[in-house]
Amino acid sequence: MPRPAGHFTIWQSMKFSLAVYGAPHASQSAATALRFARALLAAGHELYRVFFYCDGVHNGSALSAPPQDEADIAEGWQALQRAHKLDLVVCIAAAQRRGVLNSSEANRLEKPAANLAEGFELAGLGQLADAAVNSDRLITFGQ
């Protein structure tokens, strides 16, 4: 049975994509996106893609090391990725600006280190446009 949720209607099984613009541990954005992802998967929906853009690219850094009594958001995404084979895409242009690189990009740009976490991949903005048309709902988590 479809049920209303604010302005939206939630159908029994829908395909979601998330756009995340917030860095972890900087605003509520990334933490809320992660909790939303867990909730929709638990409710039996499909998560087509999570697209990390703007400061959201920092979600994909393997070098974040929050204190032990705080939620580790990057590890949270990775655990969800392993459990559900999620497509976690970090925008390559936004990531280059902010210093999130995989090893081939680090080599190409002659930078001393790579830090893209396992489970994430770098790709272009076309993946956001693709997610928008191929999902029933695209939910944006702002800065």
Add this chain to the structure above:
Amino acid sequence: MANRTLAICRQAPYGSALAREGLEAVLAAAAMDQSPELLFVNDGVFQLLDGQEPAAIEQKSLQRNLQALPMFGVETLHVCKLSLSQRGIDPAQLQITGAEIVLVVDVGKFIAGFDIALNF
């Protein structure tokens, strides 16, 4: 694609990276033949002001991104009328070469006419 896509631009041009990166995402979508419509609302209306000189704060101008839109089939820029009047902006101060500016009065109804909204 049968889906109608709207990109909503809400940020002032140089205060955060989202204004620039939003337009980059719009251009990427347009290059994939998705041709989103654009709505400028809240502080996003500042992006369209004529005579910006961002070099003084070591920023690149957004005008080049905006002027590229018509080349990708985005020829109409929708602008929230209320956002303009709240900020004391006369529509005549908005100028993007090659694009037509259309004022929107009922923003909620306008947004509801689209299948997909990209928020920036």
